[in-house]
Amino acid sequence: MSSVRDYEAVRRDIVAQLKKPDYDDGSAGPVFVRLAWHSSGTYDLESDTGGSNGAGMRYEAEGGDPANAGLQHGRAFLEPIKEKHPWITYSDLWTLAGVVAIKEMGGPEIPWQGGRTDLVDDSKVPPRGRLPDGAQGADHLRFIFYRMGFNDQEIVALAGGHNLGRCHGDRSGFEGPWVTNPTRFSNSFFKLLLQLDWKPRKLATGMTQFVYEDPEAEEDEEPLMMLPTDMALKTDPSFAPWVQRYAEDKDLFFDHFAKVFAKLIELGIQRDAQGVITNTDNRLGGYVSAPKKSSTPTGPSKKGEPRARL
Structure with missing residues (x-):
């Protein structure tokens, strides 16, 4: 084990952790992307609180948020890397894992520092309720993303992350993948959103999602799905033109996604001319790495909690 900050070695070890035959679609990539996104998406521009700096999901106050259901698996998959490289902070490890996963799954190269x-305790953990609820519509998306400092184009670009992964009924209440190949980054999400005939379906969980059932599909083939927030993207007059452009131009989408994801994982971080973070707010100063946690996934508390979000 080395104390030298060899981020390239960490990158290689993240790549080695991506293949998971017994996990969703055989890959940890999508859950790594969601971990990076959710650890960053708590940022509030007005109060300058939340964001990826701090790794607050290590504490129940944030990790136990129903919006983060399932992310315990992503965090546990990264624990062997933390054990091998104890010098790296969780906040660096989680964001780097998302960036590496996107690239390895065919996506764009995303700048990362x-x-x-x-954080040394949970006193600075942001309040719950800052992450998006997939059951809502366009107004909710703007409420959530404007709070972080994103505009309508950036909201649509970030939504393209739904090219990856799937929903789970026991986590978000929604069920199924958005695209036919949920471990390959592409602009298929936008193409399918526009091209297919999506029908509402109420699930046993009580949630309503939109599904497309291919009449030529095999009997045991699961249908593709879209969330209410996804459907809002193609009906809202400001979002819809960007959906169309990204469906038509993969390179444009990749370029815009790389920029907005890089912005997402830097929210709330201030750096000097040498790229050193100057607003650590950890009371100890310097590069503070929390000790390794358990490699066993521990999910959010269910007692007394509202339903989970995506």
């Missing part, structure tokens, strides 16, 4: 530090 290290230097995030881990």
Whole structure:
């Protein structure tokens, strides 16, 4: 084990952790992307709180948020890397894992800088309710993303992350993949959103999602699905033109996604001319790495909690 900050070695070890034959679609890539996104998406521009710096999901106050259901698996998959490289902070490890996963799954190269530090306690963990609810519509998306400092084009670009992964009924209440190949980054999400005939379906969980059932599909083949927030993208007059452009131009989407994801994982971080983070807010100063946690997935508390979000 080395104490030298060899981020390239960490990148290689993240790649080695991506293949998971017994997990969703055989890959940890999508859950790594969601982990990076959810650890960053708590940022509030007005109060300058939340964001990836701190890795607050290590504490029940944030990790137990129903919106983060399932992310315990992503965090546990990264624990062997933390054990091998104890110098790296969780906040750097989680964001780097998302960036590496996107690239390895065929997506764009996303700029990434290290230097995030881990909170020393849960006193700075942001309040719950800052992450998007897939059951809502366009107004909700703007409420959530404008709070972070994103505009309508950036909202649509970030939504393209739904090219990856799937929903789970026991986590978000929704069920199924968005695209036919949920471990390959592409602009298929936008193409399918526009091209297919989506029908509403109420699930046993009580949630309503939109599904497309291919009449030529095999009997045991699961249908594709879209969330209410996804459907809002193609009906809202400001979102819809960007859906169309990204469906038609993969390169444009990749370029815009790389920029907005890089912005997402840097929210709330201030750096000096040398790229060193100057607002660590950890009371100890310097690059503070939290000790390794358990490699066993521990999910959010269910007692007394509202339903989970995506």
